[in-house]
Amino acid sequence: MSTKNTDFAFDKENYKFLFIGFGVTILGFILMIGGASEDPNEFNADELYSFVRITLAPFLVIAGYAVVIYAIMKGKKGAKKNMVAPTEKKEEATEA
Numbered sequence: 001m002s003t004k005n006t007d008f009a010f011d012k013e014n015y016k017f018l019f020i021g022f023g024v025t026i027l028g029f030i031l032m033i034g035g036a037s038e039d040p041n042e043f044n045a046d047e048l049y050s051f052v053r054i055t056l057a058p059f060l061v062i063a064g065y066a067v068v069i070y071a072i073m074k075g076k077k078g079a080k081k082n083m084v085a086p087t088e089k090k091e092e093a094t095e096a
């Protein structure tokens with residue numbers, strides 16, 4: 001007799017945090033790209049070393065990764081209530 005386990009690893013809240021984390025990470029990478037110069041022979045240090053590219057964008061990328069890791073590590077609501085100790089499983093198996 002085989003029982004199918006149809007429980008998913010993530011619930012709705014986990015997916016919400018996961019997609020928010022992906023969005024923040026992608027926003028950080030887009031801000032890191034910045035704008036292109038019209039003249040490729042001209043060096044614009046203010047644009048290249050701006051606060052957005054050097055400070056804000058890497059912070060957003062790291063924050064996005066942190067949110068994704070939180071979404072992965074976060075347990076389901078009520079998951080601890082449904083967990084059965086290994087000794088209880090063995091007892092149930094021997095009774096059946």
